[in-house]
Amino acid sequence: MSQDPHAEDEILGKAYDARLMRRILRYLQPYWKLLAVALAFLISHTATELLRPYITKIAIDRYIATGDIGGLDSMVLIYLGTVIAGFIFLFIQTYTTEYAGQRAMHDLRMQIFTHLQRQDMDYFDRNPVGRLMTRTVNDVETLNELFSTGVVGLMGDVFIVFGIAGAMLWLDWKLALIALSVFPVIIYASRFYRRRAREVYRESRLILARLNARLQETIAGIATIQVFGQEGKMYDRFQEINSNYRNVLLRSVRYNAVFFPIIEIFSALSIGLVLWYGGWLIGIDGLQAGVIVAFIQYLQRMYQPIRDLAEKYNIMQAAMASSERIFTTLDTQPVIQNSAAPVMPARLRGAVEFKDVWLSYKHGEPILKGISFTARPGERLALVGATGGGKTSIVSALCRFYEIDRGSILVDGVDIRDWDKQALRQQLGLVLQDVFLFSGDIASNITLGDERISEARMIEAARRAQIAPFIERLPGGYRAEVQERGSTLSQGQRQLLSFARALAFDPRILILDEATSSVDTETELLIQTALEELLKQRTAIIVAHRLSTIKNADRILVIHKGQIWEQGGHDELLARAGLYARLYDLQYRLERQNGANTEASTDSGPMSADQSERS
Ligand SMILES: Nc1ncnc2c1ncn2[C@@H]1O[C@H](COP(=O)(O)OP(=O)(O)OP(=O)(O)O)[C@@H](O)[C@H]1O
Ligand SMILES: [Mg+2]
Structure with a gap:
C-alpha cells in the first residue's frame, strides 16, 4: 500500500x-x-x-x-x-x-x-x-x-x-439483571462489527481518493484526452476504480445487513425476557406492571447508542x-527564516550582486553552478539562454524563494540572508511569466488591496502601463470585475495589467520574467512603451525573450547549464560568434523577418521604434 x-x-x-x-x-x-x-x-x-x-x-x-x-x-x-x-x-x-x-x-x-x-x-x-x-x-x-x-x-x-x-x-435489580443478560453478546457482536467496519471504511476512503484523483485528472486533461481520442481508455480506467468502490461499499452493506438485524433481535429478545420474567415476578414478588412498561421504554432507548456506535466510531477515527x-x-x-537581527532599510539604492551562487532543488543536483554578476543601481541586465538553463532559478534565488547552497547574494551590499524577508521582497518588484489575476475588480488587481496605494497612484500606474484606455472602455472601468482569473482578458492585456501592478508598487529593483507568447504588433508596441516606463530609474533584471528588450539592456548574460556562459552588449556578443550569436540566429531570425515586415507596412516596426527611443 x-x-x-x-x-x-x-x-x-x-x-x-x-x-x-x-x-x-x-x-x-x-x-x-x-x-x-x-x-x-x-x-x-x-x-x-x-x-x-x-x-x-x-x-x-x-x-x-x-x-x-x-x-x-x-x-x-x-x-x-x-x-x-x-x-x-x-x-x-x-x-x-x-x-x-x-x-x-x-x-x-x-x-x-x-x-x-x-x-x-x-x-x-x-x-x-x-x-x-x-x-x-x-x-x-x-x-x-x-x-x-x-x-x-x-x-x-x-x-x-x-x-x-x-x-x-x-x-x-432482578428484572434488570435479566434484561441486561443479553448484553455480553451484544458487546461481542459490536466489537466484531466495529473491526470489520473499520477495515471497510479505511479501504473505501482509499478507493474514493483514487476515484477523485482519476476524475480530477480526466477533467483537467479533457482537451488532451479528446484530441487524442482517449475517452475509451479513460472510461475503462474509471470503470475499474468505480467497480472496486462499489464492491467495497457492498461489503459494508453486508456487514450492516447482518449487524443491525442482530441488534434488533437482541433488543426484542431482552424485551421478551422482561415481559416473561416480569410477568412471573408480578405473580410471586408483587412487582408492579408499570415497572415492566418503564423497562421496555428504557431498553428501547438503550439500544439506540449501540446502533449509532459504528457511525460514531468512524467519526472518531476519521477525526484522529x-x-x-x-x-x-x-x-x-519554513526553512528560510529571518536572521536574529534582520536589516530593514527604508529605501534601496538598488545594487545587486551575486557571488559564486550555487542552488539545488534536489540535494546533490546543482542547478545554478557558481553564478557571479553585479548590477549597479539603475542598470538593466537581460538574462537569456536556452530553456532549462536556470534563468528563473536566478530570479527565485534573488527573491529568496529558495535557499542557496553556497556563495552569497548581496542587495545594496547586504547579504539577503541578513535582510528581513518581507522587507526585501517589498523592495523587489516581480513580474512573472504568467500573470496571476485574483478575483475582484481591476483596481484591486493593480493595488492588490494595499491601502498605501491611492486611487490616483493606481490610475497613474495604469496610464503609464498603457492599459488605462482599455480599462476605461470596460463597463464599470476600474471597478469592472475580473472574471475567472482574467480569462476574459487577452495575454497582452494581462501583461500590461501586471506592469501597472509593478508600477503602482514602485520597487527599486524590478525582476521581470518575460512572457514567451507572442502578441500582435499593436499590443507589442504598447508593451514596449509600458516596459520603458516600468524600467525607468530602476535596477532591472529581466529574463528576456523579446529581441527589443534584449537589445535595450545594458548587459546581456547568457545563461547556459546553470552558468554564465558569456556576457556583454548585444553587438559585442554577436561579434564573438559564440552561444549568443547562435541563439540569436536560431531564435530571432523569424522575429527579425516579422519586424522587417511590420516596419515596411506600418513605418514603425517594434525594432526601429526601440532603437530610436533608446538613443
Ligand atoms: N521548483 C523546482 N524544483 C525542481 N527542479 C526545478 C524547479 N524549478 C526549476 N527546476 C529545474 O531547474 C532547471 C532550471 O530551471 P529554470 O526554471 O531556472 O530554467 P529557465 O532558464 O528559467 O527555463 P525557461 O526559459 O524554460 O523558463 C530545470 O532543469 C528545471 O527542471
Ligand atoms: Mg523560466
Whole structure:
C-alpha cells in the first residue's frame, strides 16, 4: 500500500489517541465556558430522558391501576413538561456545542491559512494543491464533526447507557439483571462489527481518493484526452476504480445487513425476557406492571447508542487521522527564516550582486553552478539562454524563494540572508511569466488591496502601463470585475495589467520574467512603451525573450547549464560568434523577418521604434 500516492492521506490510525486529543482540545480551551454550559444541559437532557419512563410507571401503577383519573392528568402534565424541558435543554446543548466547535474550527482554519502563507516555495513544490486544500477544508470539517456529533454524542451515550442501567437496577435489580443478560453478546457482536467496519471504511476512503484523483485528472486533461481520442481508455480506467468502490461499499452493506438485524433481535429478545420474567415476578414478588412498561421504554432507548456506535466510531477515527495530518502540516516550519537581527532599510539604492551562487532543488543536483554578476543601481541586465538553463532559478534565488547552497547574494551590499524577508521582497518588484489575476475588480488587481496605494497612484500606474484606455472602455472601468482569473482578458492585456501592478508598487529593483507568447504588433508596441516606463530609474533584471528588450539592456548574460556562459552588449556578443550569436540566429531570425515586415507596412516596426527611443 505504501506505493499508493493516496495512502499517506488516508492512513487511519486509532480511534482514540490521547496525544492528539489533548492537542485538539487546546483549540476548544478558549471556549471552555460554553462547553461547560453544554455539558450541564447535556446532563439535564439525559435526566429528562431517564425521567419519562419512570413517570409512565407512576402513571400506570399509582393512577391508572387505581382508577384515579384526576391524578393521571397531573402526571400527563409532568410528562409533557419533561418533553418540553428536554427539547429546550437539547436545543441549548446543541447550539452551544456547535457554536464552540465552529469558533474553534474558524481559529484552526485561520492558523492553517497563515501557516501556509508563510511556507517556502519548496513546500509548495512538494505538496500538490489538492492536498493542501483537503487539509484546510475537509480535514477541519472532519474535526468539526468530532466536536458536534462525536465527543458530545459519545458522552451523551455514556450517560444514557449508565443512567438507564442504574435506573433499571434501582427499580428492580432482578428484572434488570435479566434484561441486561443479553448484553455480553451484544458487546461481542459490536466489537466484531466495529473491526470489520473499520477495515471497510479505511479501504473505501482509499478507493474514493483514487476515484477523485482519476476524475480530477480526466477533467483537467479533457482537451488532451479528446484530441487524442482517449475517452475509451479513460472510461475503462474509471470503470475499474468505480467497480472496486462499489464492491467495497457492498461489503459494508453486508456487514450492516447482518449487524443491525442482530441488534434488533437482541433488543426484542431482552424485551421478551422482561415481559416473561416480569410477568412471573408480578405473580410471586408483587412487582408492579408499570415497572415492566418503564423497562421496555428504557431498553428501547438503550439500544439506540449501540446502533449509532459504528457511525460514531468512524467519526472518531476519521477525526484522529485528520488531526494527525493537520498537526503534521502545522509542525512544518519554513526553512528560510529571518536572521536574529534582520536589516530593514527604508529605501534601496538598488545594487545587486551575486557571488559564486550555487542552488539545488534536489540535494546533490546543482542547478545554478557558481553564478557571479553585479548590477549597479539603475542598470538593466537581460538574462537569456536556452530553456532549462536556470534563468528563473536566478530570479527565485534573488527573491529568496529558495535557499542557496553556497556563495552569497548581496542587495545594496547586504547579504539577503541578513535582510528581513518581507522587507526585501517589498523592495523587489516581480513580474512573472504568467500573470496571476485574483478575483475582484481591476483596481484591486493593480493595488492588490494595499491601502498605501491611492486611487490616483493606481490610475497613474495604469496610464503609464498603457492599459488605462482599455480599462476605461470596460463597463464599470476600474471597478469592472475580473472574471475567472482574467480569462476574459487577452495575454497582452494581462501583461500590461501586471506592469501597472509593478508600477503602482514602485520597487527599486524590478525582476521581470518575460512572457514567451507572442502578441500582435499593436499590443507589442504598447508593451514596449509600458516596459520603458516600468524600467525607468530602476535596477532591472529581466529574463528576456523579446529581441527589443534584449537589445535595450545594458548587459546581456547568457545563461547556459546553470552558468554564465558569456556576457556583454548585444553587438559585442554577436561579434564573438559564440552561444549568443547562435541563439540569436536560431531564435530571432523569424522575429527579425516579422519586424522587417511590420516596419515596411506600418513605418514603425517594434525594432526601429526601440532603437530610436533608446538613443
Ligand atoms: N521548483 C523546482 N524544483 C525542481 N527542479 C526545478 C524547479 N524549478 C526549476 N527546476 C529545474 O531547474 C532547471 C532550471 O530551471 P529554470 O526554471 O531556472 O530554467 P529557465 O532558464 O528559467 O527555463 P525557461 O526559459 O524554460 O523558463 C530545470 O532543469 C528545471 O527542471
Ligand atoms: Mg523560466
